[in-house]
Amino acid sequence: MSRVERATAMPSSFLRPHASTWELRIAYVVAILGSLAIAAALLPFREGLSHTLVAFLFLVPVVAASWLGGAVPGIAAAVVSSAAFNVGFLPPYGTFSFERTEYLVAFLAFLTMSVVISWLVGVARDRAIAAEDREAEVRLLFDLSHVLVTERAEGVTAVLARVAERLGFVMASVRDSAEEGSEMAFPLRVGDVLVGTLVFVGDHPPLSAAETRVLRTFADEVALVLQQERLEHDLRDAELYRRTDSMRQTLLATASHELKSPVAAITASVTDLLARDELDPTVVRDVLEDVRTSTGRLEQLIVNLLDLSRIESGALVARDEVVDLDDLLGPAIDGVRERWPDVEISVELADDAARVRGDAVLIERVLTNLLENAARAVRASANRGIRVHGTRAEGDVTISVVDHGPGLQFGDQRVVFTPFYRLEERSTPLGAGLGLAISKGFVTAMGGEIWATDTPGGGATFGFRLQGAS
Amino acid sequence: MSDPVVLVVDDDPQILRAVERALTARDMVVRTATDGRAAVGEVADDEPDLVVLDLNLPHMDGLTACREIRRSSRVPILVLSVRDAEQDKVAALDLGADDYLSKPFGAAELLARVRALLRRAAPPTGGGRFSLEGLRIDIDARSVRRGSQTVHLTPTEWRLLEALAATPGVLRTHASLLESVWGVDAPDVEALRVFVSQVRRKIEPDPRQPRVIGTDPGVGYRWLIEPA
Numbered sequence: 001m002s003r004v005e006r007a008t009a010m011p012s013s014f015l016r017p018h019a020s021t022w023e024l025r026i027a028y029v030v031a032i033l034g035s036l037a038i039a040a041a042l043l044p045f046r047e048g049l050s051h052t053l054v055a056f057l058f059l060v061p062v063v064a065a066s067w068l069g070g071a072v073p074g075i076a077a078a079v080v081s082s083a084a085f086n087v088g089f090l091p092p093y094g095t096f097s098f099e100r101t102e103y104l105v106a107f108l109a110f111l112t113m114s115v116v117i118s119w120l121v122g123v124a125r126d127r128a129i130a131a132e133d134r135e136a137e138v139r140l141l142f143d144l145s146h147v148l149v150t151e152r153a154e155g156v157t158a159v160l161a162r163v164a165e166r167l168g169f170v171m172a173s174v175r176d177s178a179e180e181g182s183e184m185a186f187p188l189r190v191g192d193v194l195v196g197t198l199v200f201v202g203d204h205p206p207l208s209a210a211e212t213r214v215l216r217t218f219a220d221e222v223a224l225v226l227q228q229e230r231l232e233h234d235l236r237d238a239e240l241y242r243r244t245d246s247m248r249q250t251l252l253a254t255a256s257h258e259l260k261s262p263v264a265a266i267t268a269s270v271t272d273l274l275a276r277d278e279l280d281p282t283v284v285r286d287v288l289e290d291v292r293t294s295t296g297r298l299e300q301l302i303v304n305l306l307d308l309s310r311i312e313s314g315a316l317v318a319r320d321e322v323v324d325l326d327d328l329l330g331p332a333i334d335g336v337r338e339r340w341p342d343v344e345i346s347v348e349l350a351d352d353a354a355r356v357r358g359d360a361v362l363i364e365r366v367l368t369n370l371l372e373n374a375a376r377a378v379r380a381s382a383n384r385g386i387r388v389h390g391t392r393a394e395g396d397v398t399i400s401v402v403d404h405g406p407g408l409q410f411g412d413q414r415v416v417f418t419p420f421y422r423l424e425e426r427s428t429p430l431g432a433g434l435g436l437a438i439s440k441g442f443v444t445a446m447g448g449e450i451w452a453t454d455t456p457g458g459g460a461t462f463g464f465r466l467q468g469a470s
Numbered sequence: 471m472s473d474p475v476v477l478v479v480d481d482d483p484q485i486l487r488a489v490e491r492a493l494t495a496r497d498m499v500v501r502t503a504t505d506g507r508a509a510v511g512e513v514a515d516d517e518p519d520l521v522v523l524d525l526n527l528p529h530m531d532g533l534t535a536c537r538e539i540r541r542s543s544r545v546p547i548l549v550l551s552v553r554d555a556e557q558d559k560v561a562a563l564d565l566g567a568d569d570y571l572s573k574p575f576g577a578a579e580l581l582a583r584v585r586a587l588l589r590r591a592a593p594p595t596g597g598g599r600f601s602l603e604g605l606r607i608d609i610d611a612r613s614v615r616r617g618s619q620t621v622h623l624t625p626t627e628w629r630l631l632e633a634l635a636a637t638p639g640v641l642r643t644h645a646s647l648l649e650s651v652w653g654v655d656a657p658d659v660e661a662l663r664v665f666v667s668q669v670r671r672k673i674e675p676d677p678r679q680p681r682v683i684g685t686d687p688g689v690g691y692r693w694l695i696e697p698a
Contacts, residue, residue: 257526260552264573265484272492272577283491290484297484 014167015136015210027069031077034061039084046089054089055110058082059117066118067125074118082111137210144218148225156225160198163218169202174226186219190227198222251419254433258301262294304434307365308419311441318359318445322469325354325363325390325399332367333388340375344385353390353397355469362442363466366450369435370401370462377405377460397468404459408452416452439464474588475499475516479509479535480524480550485573489522492577493584506530510538518545520587522580523567525551525558533558533565540566546587550575559689560643569641570689586639598635599698602682603675609635614673626651627669634683634693643690666691 038057042049058081066074086096090103098104144163151159156174164172174188174196184200184207198219207215269287273279310316326349333345356363367388374386383404390399408416419437436452443450443464450464476493480486481504490500501516503509506527513521521539525532536547549562549570559570568590569583598609604617609632614621623631633650634642648656651665666685670677684694 257552260573261482261485264552264575265482265488267574268485268488268492268577268580272488272495275577275581276495283495286487286491290487294484 015133015140015208015214024069024073027065027073028076030061030068031065031073032080034064035077035080035084037061038081039088043088046093049089051089051106055085055106058085058110059114062114062118063121066121070125071119071122074122075115078111078114078118081114082107085110133210137214141214141217144214145221148218148221152225156222156229160222164200164202167200169200169204171202172198172200174222175199186216188219188223188226190223193227195223195226195230254419255301255305259298262297262301265294266291301434304438307438308434308441311438311445316441316445318362318442318447320357320446321360323356323358323360323363325349325356325397328360328364328367329388332364332371335368336371336375339372340379342384343375343378345371346385346387348387348389350391353392353399353468356397356466357469358446358448358466359442362446366439366442366464367399367401369439370464373435373462374401374403374405374460378403381405383459392468395468396465398463398465400461400463402455402459402461404455404457407454407458408460413452417450436462473497473499474519475501476520476522476584477501477503477509477512477516477518478522479503479506479512479527479532480522481505481527482524485524485550488577489580492580496581498584504528506532506535506538509535513539513543513545517543520584521545521547522584523547523549525549525562533561536562536565536567546590548583548587563641563643563689582639586637590637590640600635600638600682600695601698602695605673605675605682607631607635607673616673621672623669623672627665627672630665630669631673634691636693638693638696641686641690641692647690 035058038061042054042057046054062074062077062081065077083096086098086103086107087094090107091099098107143166147162147166148159151162160172160174164170169184176196184202184204186198188195188198198215200215269290273284273287307316329347329349333347336343337345371386371388378384378386381404385404387402388399389402390397392398417436417440419434440450443466446466448464448466450462453461453463455461476498478486478489478493478500479502480489483504486502486504490502493500501512501518503512504527507530509521509523509527510530512518523532523535523539527535530538532549532551536549539545539547546569547567549559549567550573551558551562551570552573562570568587571580571583598607600607600609606615607613612628614623614631629651630647633647642650644659644662648659648662651662666683667677670680670683674680674682680694682693682695684692686692
């Protein structure tokens with residue numbers, strides 16, 4: 001992290017190049033002035049100092065220069081120090097000559113040793129620098145990868161913005177077209193597939209080799225992430241398509257079953273009559289009544305299927321008007337009572353919950369569907385009561401239809417609004433499993449919500465919420 | 471002989487009533503059930519002569535009911551289904567159903583299937599004699615004649631004819647025919663097709679529009695003419 005933070009502080013370059021020109025200059029200054037300064041400092045005491053001590057002290061600028069600037073400034077320091085050592089401290093003073101052979105040997109030994117030392121120190125320094133650079137490079141790469149992986153959930157765009165900021169660019173983005181001309185553009189490739197181009201935008205000096213390496217590696221990682229995102233996207237699409245397709249198959253199969261059953265009943269009854277030699281009026285009446293029931297079923301089913309297709313195609317437009325629920329509940333309850341005379345329906349509608357915003361026709365259908373659903377559920381139960389109650393909370397009106405029938409199975413709450421889904425106990429030829437799906441479509445079209453829950457003490461509660469009106 | 475008892479199983483009240491009405495009017499005693507579990511119970515308790523079973527039932531679907539009934543009873547089962555997918559028919563037949571009828575069906579078709587299955591279940595009556603236009607078939611006498619000419623059948627062709635004529639009007643699946651004609655070393659369905667077309671060429675007045683041996687595509691064949 002520290003490296004990246006340091007890079008932010010120096011937006012011009014995110015991987016600091018070593019042995020820059022100013023460092024080299026300092027090294028030469030240290031080499032020359034350092035050697036001369038030591039010579040100047042020791043000169044007054046040259047009679048009392050041993051040659052060995054002087055030679056050791058002259059090694060200080062040599063080592064310093066080679067550590068600061070590498071072998072070359074070190075060798076420069078070695079040459080200057082050797083000259084100063086000879087001229088200033090080896091008799092005869094002031095000249096570059098040797099009074100005694102041992103002074104020549106001392107001079108040569110010092111020169112050789114200082115050159116070797118500066119060379120070794122320089123090499124060690126270069127290696128240390130190279131290692132440090134490599135470490136900085138790797139750490140930067142780690143940091144970028146870390147950002148990419150941990151912040152991926154926010155999206156690649158957000159990750160790139162953060163990375164660009166950290167590296168001192170104005171922005172970074174993935175473009176579709178391959179603008180590979182700029183040095184700040186990196187092709188995003190996975191294998192042979194070009195996924196896009198990663199482009200860094202900003203006032204940045206030419207990239208160093210190390211910087212280019214880091215960005216190229218980062219680009220490879222971005223390419224993998226993008227590729228994965230695309231594959232995941234494709235996979236989701238495929239899954240969605242598969243599910244839609246399988247739902248359509250089920251819908252088609254169920255619709256065909258529901259349509260064929262009444263047709264089969266009519267065909268069997270009518271052909272039976274046609275095959276008889278004598279027609280008993282009672283039997284004819286019986287058949288006609290069954291035919292009427294079957295055509296009624298067909299009609300209801302066709303209306304429902306058309307509604308469902310209007311909902312699913314998005315062609316359903318709900319009116320937005322003030323609707324008085326009292327006006328709708330009456331006919332809906334009467335219709336259900338007519339078909340299921342045993343069912344007892346009670347209504348508790350709070351005064352402020354009587355008026356909602358929505359489409360009167362659709363709301364009436366929803367109420368009828370929920371009541372019929374409840375009536376079918378309780379028809380074989382001990383408690384045949386159905387309670388409709390409406391309450392208002394803040395701006396919304398909630399209408400609940402509460403029954404004490406067999407209730408919902410685990411998991412029903414989620415799938416009960418799927419077309420043609422039938423609760424096992426409610427399964428009856430009269431309920432094709434479309435009422436709840438259509439109710440959901442209608443309520444959603446009016447901007448409301450619909451749900452199914454368990455009734456405390458047993459049974460099911462279906463509720464929906466619409467915007468209240470004053 | 472007392473009136474045959476037919477158990478009709480369907481969850482659709484209108485279809486149930488239509489079938490019940492059609493069968494009752496033809497001197498059959500009809501019992502009804504609306505789900506698979508009840509049907510299995512009825513078969514065990516009342517031993518009907520025939521079961522008309524819808525495949526799409528609550529509580530226990532028709533295929534399962536079919537298998538359950540076959541565990542303890544050999545009562546003929548006529549399967550009703552709105553699914554006309556072949557695999558459903560084949561699955562039902564594999565599970566022991568004897569014939570099937572796709573909804574919607576006409577009363578005449580229903581009655582023909584019901585009668586065929588009841589007759590098959592009843593002890594055989596009379597000799598296997600059939601006639602259609604100039605064609606005369608006498609199973610017991612092992613003779614087939616067209617007009618004044620004798621039709622010669624190979625032993626295999628004869629076994630095929632015999633197998634089909636033994637159950638007039640009743641569906642014989644490929645598998646059951648292969649077993650009846652060839653036994654355990656049965657060839658494949660393609661060989662059966664070849665033999666059926668050979669027999670048709672020899673006996674049918676118009677082999678392209680068969681009136682003696684009918685085809686149930688993908689499922690099997692059935693003998694179409696009533697005994698004389």
